[in-house]
Amino acid sequence: GQNIDQPTEMTATEGAIVQINCTYQTSGFNGLFWYQQHAGEAPTFLSYNVLDGLEEKGRFSSFLSRSKGYSYLLLKELQMKDSASYLCAVRHNSGGYQKVTFGTGTKLQVIP
């Protein structure tokens, strides 16, 4: 089966940097997504990593280490609007098809 672990909650200060970690154990790994989800709203795509390394996109960066089954999402210059849940999701081959399995998410609270 698939196992995805991320911290349940985190708190960080406006203007600071926060790193949200995700570890996974899966067979047939084919990539890792990060999504942002504000309460009661749809998840929105942030990043997709398939190769090892860091992908930077504005204030958000995502890192992947396939050998360690580890990823993190780095948010810089935090803003109040960044308060949301951040979902780590693994794309994997299952039964000949590609599936995406989501972690339970990390609820980030940004405080003044």
Next chain:
Amino acid sequence: DSGVTQTPKHLITATGQRVTLRCSPRSGDLSVYWYQQSLDQGLQFLIQYYNGEERAKGNILERFSAQQFPDLHSELNLSSLELGDSALYFCASSPGQGSYGYTFGSGTRLTVV
């Protein structure tokens, strides 16, 4: 607007009833995915359709069923509803069948009373 349309946005119904949730994928997308998100729970994959055919199945209960029509819209049918079925139900779509490039709809909030 993500381009994925879900209706209705809210639904309140009684236990034992049956409801149908509808999803229209983004223009050009052939795959539709259904997810359930209960309070403080992660997104649970239910089922995927690609161009009208079932492609992958997740933790979907036997009381639930889905289909994708020739115009590519999809419906999720939930029957014999229980209190525990109260959740947000999201539909997502992608161009191919490879579960890449998901776009989510805004969801249907189902409350079973």
